[in-house]
Amino acid sequence: MPKTSPGRFFEDFSLGDTLRHATPRTVTHGDVALYTALYGPRFAVQSSDAFARAIGYPHSPVDDFLVFHIVFGKTVPDVSLNAVANLGYAGCRFLAPVYPGDTLSTVSEVIGLKENSNGKTGVVYVRSIGVNQNGTQVLDYVRWVMVRKRVESARAPGELVPALPKALEPAELGDACPVIDPQAYDTGLSGQRHRLRDYVAGEMIDHVDGTTVEEAEHMMATRLYQNTAKVHFNQFTEGQGRFGRRLIYGGHVISIARALSFNGLANAFHIAAINGGRHVAPLFAGNTVFAWSEILDVQDLPGRDDVGALRVRTIATKDRPCGDFPRRTGEDYDPSVILDLDYWALIPR
Amino acid sequence: MPKTSPGRFFEDFSLGDTLRHATPRTVTHGDVALYTALYGPRFAVQSSDAFARAIGYPHSPVDDFLVFHIVFGKTVPDVSLNAVANLGYAGCRFLAPVYPGDTLSTVSEVIGLKENSNGKTGVVYVRSIGVNQNGTQVLDYVRWVMVRKRVESARAPGELVPALPKALEPAELGDACPVIDPQAYDTGLSGQRHRLRDYVAGEMIDHVDGTTVEEAEHMMATRLYQNTAKVHFNQFTEGQGRFGRRLIYGGHVISIARALSFNGLANAFHIAAINGGRHVAPLFAGNTVFAWSEILDVQDLPGRDDVGALRVRTIATKDRPCGDFPRRTGEDYDPSVILDLDYWALIPR
Amino acid sequence: MPKTSPGRFFEDFSLGDTLRHATPRTVTHGDVALYTALYGPRFAVQSSDAFARAIGYPHSPVDDFLVFHIVFGKTVPDVSLNAVANLGYAGCRFLAPVYPGDTLSTVSEVIGLKENSNGKTGVVYVRSIGVNQNGTQVLDYVRWVMVRKRVESARAPGELVPALPKALEPAELGDACPVIDPQAYDTGLSGQRHRLRDYVAGEMIDHVDGTTVEEAEHMMATRLYQNTAKVHFNQFTEGQGRFGRRLIYGGHVISIARALSFNGLANAFHIAAINGGRHVAPLFAGNTVFAWSEILDVQDLPGRDDVGALRVRTIATKDRPCGDFPRRTGEDYDPSVILDLDYWALIPR
Incomplete structure (x- = not known):
């Protein structure tokens, strides 16, 4: 019984599967500093506790894309280790601010599958939700990736191409931004x-x-x-x-x-x-x-x-x-x- | 009187010498984030405060090897600046968990010396102990290094090859892991x-x-x-x-x-x-x-x-x-x- | 109306101008860890909270040059984006300790201007002051840079070469060091x-x-x-x-x-x-x-x-x-x- 995971292949996914991803991760001021060193962002709200407080935050929130990358990263070993290509994102909403000290984890659901005509690969659609230590959802997005089959003759595990929004509506925005x-x-x-x-x-x-x-x-x-x-x-x-x-x-x-x-x-x-x-x-x-x-x-x-x-x-x-x-x-x-x-x-x- | 230290040569060590090493070091969430960025560890206990708390830690402890490297680093200017080679480690035990905010310092004792037959170098055995700000021991290990002599004709400063354990016994393990x-x-x-x-x-x-x-x-x-x-x-x-x-x-x-x-x-x-x-x-x-x-x-x-x-x-x-x-x-x-x-x-x- | 700033050219400065620089920045333990990783400083006061406390600090202050670089960095978009050369510094004093959690921002005053004889560039002297979230001054320095003119025929915006101290006096030192x-x-x-x-x-x-x-x-x-x-x-x-x-x-x-x-x-x-x-x-x-x-x-x-x-x-x-x-x-x-x-x-x- 092997101790290492080879990752899922196309035929290993099933519609409706729920994937609880490792590893939960506490975000800290250390991560924020590294993010600054790696990219050099200068947005005042994320850079200055004093600026953030003045407008109504308790202190600076974590950069949204740092949250995205951490939530996303957890899905890789379970979803895209055998991916040929990351094809797209849709319906990605930030739902609650994340602050240093919060712990993020990610759960995904398989919401679509489509075998490619070459029979060697298929497209997997997953909806991933990032939650904090209180169970509050902080991020919700769909991505789809092209994944290899382990065995070319394997049957497609299902076929459903989910309807995805081209864009979010203004009414759906702003949950992660306090007044x-x-x-x-x-x-x-x-x-x-x-x-x-x-x-x-x-x-x-x-x-x-x-x-x-x-x-x-x-x-x-x-x-x-x-x-x-x-x-x-x-x-x-x-x-x-x-x-x-x-x-x-x-x-x-x-x-x-x-x-x-x-x-x-x-x-x-x-x-x-x-x-x-x-x-x-x-x-x-x-x-x-x-x-x-x-x-x-x-x-x-x-x-x-x-x-x-x-x-x-x-x-x-x-x-x-x-x-x-x-x-x-x-x-x-x-x-x-x-x-x-x-x-x-x-x-x- | 030179202000800079050239480091110790083989003939500068004596059996029983105690070396208090510079520089004490407070470990922070910043160090933890850098450690993650440099190596990508994913062990849940060290990654998530929530996970660590659930099993009985107050929050995530610092990665053990980060502790080891910090405790070890302090010994370099005093022990191995003139080393030809780092020959081995033995009897290394982690004795207490280290948390962000703890300050580590290191003290070493010279426990062995053996001149090499070429007369140009010798082996120095040191036992190093890392302690936190409360004086609690967090790490204890022996290493031996081959060190150059400053003057080839210098007399060997002593000769004793300490008995070292091939391996720790299960009864000696676990002090740094709470129940x-x-x-x-x-x-x-x-x-x-x-x-x-x-x-x-x-x-x-x-x-x-x-x-x-x-x-x-x-x-x-x-x-x-x-x-x-x-x-x-x-x-x-x-x-x-x-x-x-x-x-x-x-x-x-x-x-x-x-x-x-x-x-x-x-x-x-x-x-x-x-x-x-x-x-x-x-x-x-x-x-x-x-x-x-x-x-x-x-x-x-x-x-x-x-x-x-x-x-x-x-x-x-x-x-x-x-x-x-x-x-x-x-x-x-x-x-x-x-x-x-x-x-x-x-x-x- | 362009949304991006091309930076100031020589003729855009005026004597007495006050420049409030973006972006305010909270300094954290993450920044301190990165500074350690980038340069390897070992000064005990900045490295160990325990050492700092023992001599009278509340805990370790942030490295002085990290403070300098953060305060300095903010002036670049407003002062030296079109600089040919950074010519010098003078009268730089550290005025208050900076601790993790403090937020730094910078204000500069144009204190000198001198067109170069080639008519293409000029020297701009600015006095920059770094302040923390309480308005306490933490750093005060003058630098002068050679800045290009946008239009060669533009008139020099003023001419004054400020008197600058060759060195600070001992009586002017020590404000940023508690007893x-x-x-x-x-x-x-x-x-x-x-x-x-x-x-x-x-x-x-x-x-x-x-x-x-x-x-x-x-x-x-x-x-x-x-x-x-x-x-x-x-x-x-x-x-x-x-x-x-x-x-x-x-x-x-x-x-x-x-x-x-x-x-x-x-x-x-x-x-x-x-x-x-x-x-x-x-x-x-x-x-x-x-x-x-x-x-x-x-x-x-x-x-x-x-x-x-x-x-x-x-x-x-x-x-x-x-x-x-x-x-x-x-x-x-x-x-x-x-x-x-x-x-x-x-x-x-």
Whole structure:
């Protein structure tokens, strides 16, 4: 009876399966400092207890993407150890703030399965929920991945492609953001003076700066999230693989792009939801990441007059500045594009 | 009168000498987060305050090897700055749990000396004890190192080879582990369902995964432990030396192997003792580390029905997966082997 | 109306301007651990709560240079984004201890302006003050930078070269150091037995050790300080620039030199003031840093019999050990020199 887990293959999943993931994880000020060192975010609410308190938080909450990566990381050994590709995200909502000292764990449900026509792989849809030590849900999202079959002749374990929302509605946003005092939100200290209504749909913002990625950085980040996907860590094996390189965790790219977006979106302090995201191409150590954003929508939140929501599409590239907004034309992306992320961020009114 | 210390040479040690080492060190959640980022351990007791509390800890203790490295690091400026080689460890016992906020310091006693026949070097045996801010002993171990003489003609400062235990006895284990509630230990959350009696002596476990090491990582780790051994940090000098490279601190290899061993030993949550260890060959940045373990023994602890002990031999290799368990044959190790570590780990019954 | 800031150009500054900088930052144990991992400092007061308490601190204060880098980092987006060179520092005093949990922010005043004769650039003098969450000043310093003009024909915005002190006076030192109990300061634990009067002016100390710098390390450090200067992060752009490499933040060199100086200055536990500093040449990843110090002065502090002050000049080099004290001869520095720093450090009497 082997003591090590080879991970699930496509035929090992069943619709409705509930997966309780290891390992629960207490988030601390140490994690927050590492997140700062790895990405350099400067959003005032997450950076300063004093700033956070002034607007109504008890103290600084943990960065939303740090929460996402920790909740996500736990699903890897059970869901995607034998994945060929991470295909997409949908319906991702942040439901409660997370503070240093909170303990996060993750439970997933298999909500969809679809064998591919080649008979060698299938798509698995899981809905994952992150909860804190009190059982409060902090994050809820769906992702789907392409997973290899162990045995090609194995029967497909079911077939259901779940209906997934293209985007969250404004009424579904804001649970993880306490009511804040927008007057106390000091735009003289936050790095930029623009509030909700200073943005308009269609606006495009080049985030200007670029940041080069190192092997030590992405591996430290990915281990911090206790994400065990082999392709990020093992040069011996990956050196003989398709790219000859370690692949960088897609979430690392998301956090880099988010940190770069401060320059232009400094007051969009809270990620309320991720509508969808696509890792268009892989990133490798030595590449330099740039990003730009388009404002897709500007919305009030029903019943709230403190904050509103910007729907933002952030595109990240490698080794190509974004002054001319490289993007998708028809079905094809500019070859520099590595990430196309669609999310809602909250910003003071 | 020089202000800098050149470190002790062989003739500077005397039997019975007591060395109070600098620098005392408060361990924090920051150190714990860095340890996670550097190695990616996933043992639930150390990762989750909620999990630790459920079984009887006040909250998560600090990883045992982080404690070991900090206690060890302090001895380097006084013991091994002029060491040619770190020859071995024996009788290492963890005596009390360490929690964030505790301050560690180390005192060593010279318990053995033996000049080598070449007259240029000698072996120094020191027993080092780590204590916390209350004077409670947290760690006790012996190591022996080969140290250069300053002057070849200097008389040997004494000669005594201490008797050292080949291994600790089960009755000597467990002081650093409070009595836990094994029913509350949730193997659905810890990553694996196997408990003490699911293991049998002779069992061999390939830990499957590999992790590539970077210069920035091992130097950050070694500085975190305030270990000042020059060979780890100075490429200018090492580039002209025997290997042309910086050598990686042996303890870094131990921590990597321990983190890899989670896949197969997920519930062996506490290192109670190190019976012995050998750094068979050096590790360099760019190498990929793999590991496998043999269960040497499975023992109850006298008077305890909550946890038992696995005696484990973990072998780590570089640039060679461990599916066929590379090991020592006669006197010779497989050329890939870098570490051969023999320890007791506690695991719920 | 662009949402991103291009940074100020020379003609955008005015004498007397007050700049409130983003982003306020709570310093935590996580930052302290990262600082230890990045530089390996071993000063007992900052390393051990127990040691700090024994001499009169409530617990360990944050390393002075970590405070400096965080306060400094905030000024970059507003002052030096378009800087050609960081020319100097003067009159830098540490005014209150900083503890984990404190929130730092920075305000600067433009105190000097001088157009260069080429008409393309000018020198901007700013006095920056770091304050904590209670409004207490923790740091006060002047720096001057050469900044590009946006439009060459723009009129100089003013002309005033402020009078700056060559060095602080002993009477101006010590505000950030509580009265300590020098008898309780245990030189058996601190790593060295020398106190104030064991040093004499003119004494030169080679700090012996060298440390090689990696890209991941200096970028993590600089992001930890939320310093956004582009030259440190963007290999895509810098690869096409003057050096073909990312430049390392000068403060990173200062912190490396300070950590190296422990070997010889172990009890000089607090930086009270920086008289001036010059980044003589750039440092790049792969270089190995060495350092030596000259004791310029040994002074009592008026009204204090617990600590005195050493005026220290620390010179750091790259790829050259400092056993023969490489330095400036006439106007020319030894080509290995990268830093020439003049500061006051406090040490027990």
